[in-house]
Amino acid sequence: MTPFAKKVYRAVLSIPLGQTRTYKWVARKSGSSSAYRAVGSILKKNPYPLIIPCHRVIKNNNILGEYSLGRNNKKRILELEKEISRCL
DNA sequence: CAAACTATTCAGC
DNA sequence: GCTGAATAGTTTG
Numbered sequence: 001m002t003p004f005a006k007k008v009y010r011a012v013l014s015i016p017l018g019q020t021r022t023y024k025w026v027a028r029k030s031g032s033s034s035a036y037r038a039v040g041s042i043l044k045k046n047p048y049p050l051i052i053p054c055h056r057v058i059k060n061n062n063i064l065g066e067y068s069l070g071r072n073n074k075k076r077i078l079e080l081e082k083e084i085s086r087c088l
Numbered sequence: 089c090a091a092a093c094t095a096t097t098c099a100g101c
Numbered sequence: 102g103c104t105g106a107a108t109a110g111t112t113t114g
Binding site for chain 1: 095
């Protein structure tokens with residue numbers, strides 16, 4: 001676990017339910033606005049994919065990025081969370 | 089410590 | 102819209 005990774009986790013965990021942020025956003029919140037790829041590297045090895053909503057992190061053009069469990073699943077979870085947020 | 093790799097992003101055509 | 106280059110941190114040797 002690296003300090004940067006910790007910040008990244010914090011940033012990702014701070015994303016509201018049903019909302020999506022870009023890698024750049026996470027990187028910026030983590031302190032390095034240009035480390036968007038590093039964020040990906042960390043999330044790729046994502047030690048806790050179940051406690052960290054890495055599926056809420058997408059590219060900057062509103063395009064879905066990759067996902068440890070598959071982009072298809074990612075999209076599905078995103079839609080699901082959107083519905084859940086609607087109930088709030 | 090250095091090299092290689094990466095779930096990205098920006099600029100040029 | 103697609104291809105190529107770059108930046109910053111993680112991981113491995």
